[in-house]
Amino acid sequence: MNRKQVRSPGIALIMALSVIMLLSVALMKSFENRTIETLHLENSLQRFQAETLSRSVLRAILVGLKRYGLLALFKNQQRWKGFPVPLNETQYFQIEAIESMDHRFNLNRRYRIEDDNPWPTVFHNIINSFPDVEYETFETIQLYSALNDWTDQNKEQDIESNDNYEEYQEANPQFEVKNRHFDRLSELKLIPSFHDTKFTPTLFEKWFRIYPIDEKDSEKIAIDLNLATLDDSGDSSSDIRQFLSMFKDVDKKYPKIYENIDDIVKILSDRDEELASDEEAEANFLKPTPRFEDPDAWKKALDDYNLKQTLTANEIELFSTQTHLLAIRFSLTVTNTTVFTKAVVRVNYTNPKKLDIAGFEILELTMK
DSSP states (O other): OOHHHHHHHHHHHHHHHHHHHHHHHHHHHHHHHHHHHHHHHHHHHHHHHHHHHHHHHHHHHHHHHHHHOHHHHHHTGGGTTTOEEESSSSEEEEEEEEEEOTTSEESSSOOOOOTTOOHHHHHHHHHTTSTTOOOOHHHHHHHHHHHHHHHSSSOSOOTTOSSSOTTOTTSSSOOOOOOSOOSSGGGGGGSGGGOOTTOOHHHHHHHEESSOSBTTBTTOOOEETTTOOOOOBTTBOOHHHHHHHTTTTOOSSOSSTGGGHHHHHHHHHHHHHHHHTOHHHHHOTTSOOOSOSSHHHHHHHHHHTTOTTTSOHHHHTTEESOOOEEEEEEEEEETTEEEEEEEEEEEEESSTTSOOEEEEEEEEEEEO
16 A cells, blocks of 8 residues: 555644634634623723713703702712712712812913012912922912913013023923913923922812903902801811912902901801801701802901901902802713713803802813
């Protein structure tokens, strides 16, 4: 018998087994790819559901705010803040914070250093309120100048500082500024002058905003008397004290407000005691009584405590009975996917002096 004829069946068998093995590997790879595709589709579906539901939750929050008012929500934070709210067995959302932003420093403004301008000093106080930060005046002026470079509409060197010029030639890699307003607060970290690790996104969100209270006045700033906290807790000062501390050593336009912080706090705390003694008002938690219904009521209180004549008109305008800008943060989970939502909304009122809400305008919406 020919030797080649004996070997042929063995070779054919080996080749057949090899082909079967290759086909098996390809088939297993196909199943593996299909499994990955299925998981990807499941995650994409969960992400889509989470984002869609997040928009619905935001809408529901705004409907609730319009119906019950900001004060009811802020007075009852212990009932909703940080608590998971189930939608079904695999879906729930959790509100992290709803905060007034009016008392934060607007970064989209005209930056100038003039004898009658109080804002460089206010900005200096804000920066030095950051933990472990002790900047000299010339250092905060450089930051102020860098902000001007970022937001102005030209390519000219900023005249307030010789270090923060438009081209930033000393930066590596070379850096050029935006020459437009901030679209996101996170843009601060793109500016070399703000690369200091002590400057964190959390601090930026606490002290700054990029939307104006009043479209006609980018510098306007005010704290809502009805929503501001009075009690110091842990290492955190109350909203009122933190806000008014921004005006320390500000001699221009706001010369008296800082030295009268304790008197301002006393007016508000006395008012809180008065409201707490009203059993009917205390029982109606869905319709709480505000500290002050309108600016006229606040001015009357200042007059009663002999402060109206002490403070300047600019200082009295630092206080408001309305909030115009709200920051809303919440998360929503669908099975294994969680979406974190941040929204900034403008509050529109039925009357400039009343607390009834006409509606909202969503200025910013981000989901991560």
